Amino acid sequence: MAAVRAIEQADLIVSPVARPGEVGMAARIASRWIKPDQLQRSHVFPMVEAPQPRQQAWKAAADLLAGEVSAGKQVVLLCEGDASLFATGSYVLLSLQKRHPSCTVRVIPGIPSFSAAAAAALWPLALQQDQFVVAPCPDCEGDFSRMASQAEQRGQNLALLKLGRRWRWLRPLLEQRGLLSRSLFAEKVGWPDQVIAPAEQIPAGERPYFSLLLIRQCWPEVLP
Template sequence: MAAVRAIEQADLIVAPVACEGGISMAMRIASHWIKPDQPQLSVVFPMVEAPEPRQQAWKAAADLLASEVSTGKQVVLLCEGDASLFASGSYVLLSLQQRHPSCQLRVIPGITSFSSTAAAAVWPLALQQDQLLVAPCPDSELDFERMASHAEEQGQNLALLKLGRRWRWLRPLLEQRGLLSRSLFAEKVGWPDQCIAPAEQIAAEERPYFSLLLIRQRWPDVLP
């Protein structure tokens, strides 16, 4: 409710897009609570590997937000999921603290994609002495093998984010390690066309960037 109140009371709603003229899924999700007469603005956070374009975008967004706040406006920067976990908005907040230390900030925690997935599927992320490792999906088969072996030794359940094209080689590896039947696949969580299904049902092909996998190593000895 805190996020809804912030949106309803905002003088300006700002949302990230990947390119000029792009559609903000965060804005679409929040549209249920945005009034028709509320000013809206998009800021571009380019999805590129080069550091300079991203750094310039974060600085520009921070300067823009600080300028609007300095006029007395209440400004909301939308974020999908939680603003503190793998979020572009986190970089803007860091830039604001650095470039505009007097600008008042408030971060409203959100629901992570893997938590939302677990709730929808009634899939406990961790029980009793379980450990949970949250990480982007490794870029190579060798890196995943190392991660999976360590997780098995430690009894860690895994929440792997940003599967995308990696699913093509990850699915066969899960099957080889006997983990496929203990894995839950999800993509576009919270979107109208979200998909949450046992990983066995998802073919080994490229998936959207916003896809993830939950892997359970084992169940505790004491259960209902």
């Protein structure tokens, strides 16, 4: 409810978009709490590998937010998922701390997609002495194989984010390693068209960017 209150009390709501003219996912999620008379503005955070455009966007966002706050406004920067986990908001926060250290900032935590997916599927993420590792899905088969071998040796459960096109080669690899039956697939968690299902039920192929996989290595010896 803290996030809802912040939105309702804001004088300006800034939402991230990948391209000009878009309505971002964060804005669509928050739209039910935004009043018609509230000022809204989108800010472009380009999804590119080159560092300069991204750094420029973070600095510009920090300057925008700090300028509005110094003018006496309550400002909200929306974020998809948790604002501290693989989030654009984290880069803006670092830029604010560097460029505008006197600007008052509050980060409101959200529910990560892997936690929401686990809850919806009644899937315990970690028990007793389980280790739990959260990481973006590796870009190639070799990197995933090394990660999976290490996780198996250490008994680590995995949450792999941003599956997208990687699901084409990841699903066959999971099957080869005997992990497919121990995995939960989820995409667009929290949306009306979300998919949360055993990974065995999801055919190989390209999936949306907002997709993830939970892998359980084993169960503890002591269980109810």
